[in-house]
Amino acid sequence: MMETFRLLFVDDEENVLQSLKRVFLDADYSIQTSTSGQEGLSILEAGPPIHVVVSDYRMPRMNGVEFLSMVARKWPDTVRIVLSGYADTPAVIGAINEGGIYKFISKPWNDDELRVAVANAATLYFLQRRIAELMHQVKFKDDEIDRLRKDLRLLSRVEVRSPA
């Protein structure tokens, strides 16, 4: 049973946010939007964990890289995508290095490309979480194996002792 995939769009232009929502009309995603980095952060603070964040680069007050780098610090599991019309070299480098982003999509975007990218990001998120869970389980199992080994050793000593 897959849990609902939660997606956050951040862009200072409402029209863009509406368009983005429309792109994912048919997808079974829980979509939230915010018009600034600060608002986006408060949504992340408040609600259940957001799986993928798609942010514009050029925004007033807090730009996309600043926002995404804070997200990366606080919620490292969240997959981060930049969607920007401003695609010069410093913007891309800053996003990759500071925001640790998964993908850089330039505006104007291609809807299908965007859909694929988000879907891939969702898959990545769940895969990462699954890996983490499995790692946890492995560790738990390892611990259990260790414990059982110890018991076995104790038992073997007991067996050696009893005839004596």
Add this chain to the structure above:
Amino acid sequence: MYLNPNDYIANCYALPMFIVGASITFLGLFILIREQHSRVGFSFLFMCLSIGLYLVATGANYLSRDASLSLFWIRISQLGAVFIPTTILLFTENHLSPVHRYRFTAVTSIVLSMLFAIGVLFTDLHVKGSSQFFWGRFVQYGPLGFVYTGFFFCIMVFILRLYWLAYRKSSSEQQKKRMRGLFIAFSGGYLGAVDFLPVFGLPVYPFGYLPIGFFVVMSATVLMRYHFTDITPELAAKQILETMQGAVIVIDLKGKIQVTSRVAEDMLGYQKSELLDKDIKSILPSLSEVNTTPLLSGKSSSLEMTWYSRSGQRFEVSVSESTITNLSDNSPVGIVYAAYDITERKQAETALHASRAELQKEHEKLVQLFRKVEIAKREWEKTMDCIDDMVILTDMQGRVIRCNRSFQGFVNKPYDQLLGRDCIELLVERGIEVKEFFSKETEIFHKPAKRWFRVSAYPASGIDGEQVYGTVITIHDITDIKLMTQKLEQTNTEIEENRLSLRHALNELSALIRRVENEQAFNVRFANPDLRKCYELKKCSKADCPCYGKDAVRCWQVSGTHCGGAVQGAFALKIDNCVECEVYKTAASNPIFQIGEQFNNMMNILEHKNKELETAYSELKLSQAKILQQEKMASIGQLAAGVAHEINNPIGFVSSNLGTLDKYLSRLMEYTSVLAAVAGDLHDLAVDARLADERKRLKIDTIIDDARKLIAESRDGADRVKTIVQNLKSFSRVDQQQAIDADINECLETTLNIVWNELKYKATVSKDYGSLPRTWCYPQQLNQVFMNLLVNAAQAIEKQGTIMIRTWANANSLYASIADTGCGIAAANISRIFEPFFTTKEVGKGTGLGLSITYDIIKNHKGDITVESEVGKGTTFTVRIPACENNSSTLHQEEV
């Protein structure tokens, strides 16, 4: 008390003392008398007296009753005793030799005896007291007494030595005998020194009176027999002196008169006694002035002088002088002057002398006069000989009387052969054609020597002034003056010519300078008439030299000349060497021409610098324009980037929305078709009709048909906006200056999009893109190239035309050609179209830089650009760039 007989006692020992004492005293007196009171006699007497005193007082002492009386007599006797050695010494010295030879000994001895006498009389140092012996009291010495004893013996030894020497030296037998006798007498007499023995405490009876008595007898005998005075040469000399004719004066070395002859006394008017021991200076001052030094060294001489007697009478004397020497060692002890009166002879001589002197004087005067005349004559002759002009004195018939050396040299004959010859004849012989002499100047040319002469004649008159007795002829060589005058005239002409040519040159120069000032014409040059062709002057045959065979050569201004064995550099570098060169020096030999050439050099530098400045200025203008252009492009780029972002946002959501709308529309259409199907299933005709009516009224079918088209067209529009923005961004990214791998076709397409606005109303664009490999290039720069070409093409088309874009490639190169059907380029302009700032467009439309920048960019890509144009038909620009598959070094950025 000393005479009171009661104080004395009889003593036989005293008797011999008295006898010897008395006899010795008498002996002294006797000798004195016999020796006629001579010095020797006196000194003998003193000796006898002191011995006598000693003996008598000692005898009295023997008789003395008490000690004090005895001491008195002892003192008296010692008083005598202390003088014994001294008196003996003085006697001996007086007797044997002049006292002065042993003056020191004598004086010392006298002083010592005096001191001893004082010691005896006033102190107890000499006589301490008396001792009693069997013969009576005897003296007892104090310390001084013993000193005296030593003194006595020293003197005694000295005296004996003197006698011994005298004895050895004695010249006559008589004297020898006398000396021997005295030596024996003294030797015996000194045995009297036994009287000293009791003084030393020896109780020996002082029988000293016996030896003393012997001495007295012995010396008395000797003196009696031999006398002191012999008939010596000295004595003879004395007699001779008195009888001599001449006056003799003998002086000692101090100048004291010692001997005079009677004649001398008479002549001078003095008594003998008045002269003896007088200083010669006071008697005969003239004699004392004679230098005696040569005389004393053994030379005798004679001289004449004048003496004056006491009464003032004058004597002319001839004086011969000689020295008197000591017989023993030949040392001079005095001088003898023997003077003869020659007054009368002298007077006669003087008179004779005077008359002879008078005659001599007269003679000398005459000789002097003759000499003066001779000197004057010679001086004058010499003076005449020093003159280069010929001077001849002739008599009235023209015969040579005198002539100077110059004339002799000219006619080349000795002087004596000239005298009496006819002067005119002589001159004619030497080629000077003279007929007769006038008293005026004549100039004559002497052909053989090619010389000019000026002949002048003057009448020669005698001393009285009136009577003319001949002619003085002077001949002066005036060739030099003649030549000089000619030369001067020539020089003057030359100077005048030079002056004119210099003035002309100066005028020309100042005109040139004015031209430079007024017209700023840097190509004006001073035309130098002295300018020579360097290859002719230097005989240079280097045909590849830029100066060779050229007219108006200023080789120092030509770079790359072949002089000095090497190819020379540019003008500014070699001019320093060239100013030393013969060619330059010839051209600048005259100061004005030199200034002219310096002016030319200056103008050359100016022209050169001016050209450089112009080039630099146009380069500067070009680079400024390029920078301007690039800045323009860069600011367009920044603007475009900013605008692009702003456009990207709306375009983003517009195109996204259009996509969504298309999806919505599909769903609505699906829904309407479902609605139509459901309505059809109802089979209700009324509903169907109503639906059909509404469908018709609302033109649903048309809408459905058109909506899709509408959305597609809108999406197409949005896509185009997207493309334009992208193109704008990529086109304007001028800061991206590294070569990248690019597709030329894409570049063309991008540029076309940008300039489409310019083209679309004027031209239809046909594209024929060939298949091109990607190549390393600067796409932004190429975009600029294509933009310039496309805009130019559009501008060339006046109303409507076609722009044909074609690309193709071969193995090495890529080609792009842009052809228009515009107005074309005039043939005259076609070579200038790539020059910066060249434009045929109206002001404000073109900068004149477009094609220039294009050209630079293509050059930068190692490519080239060609143009074909036909006026009225159109123009085709073809760009070729090499194909570079990798980022090779062949393509690199040379300038921004």
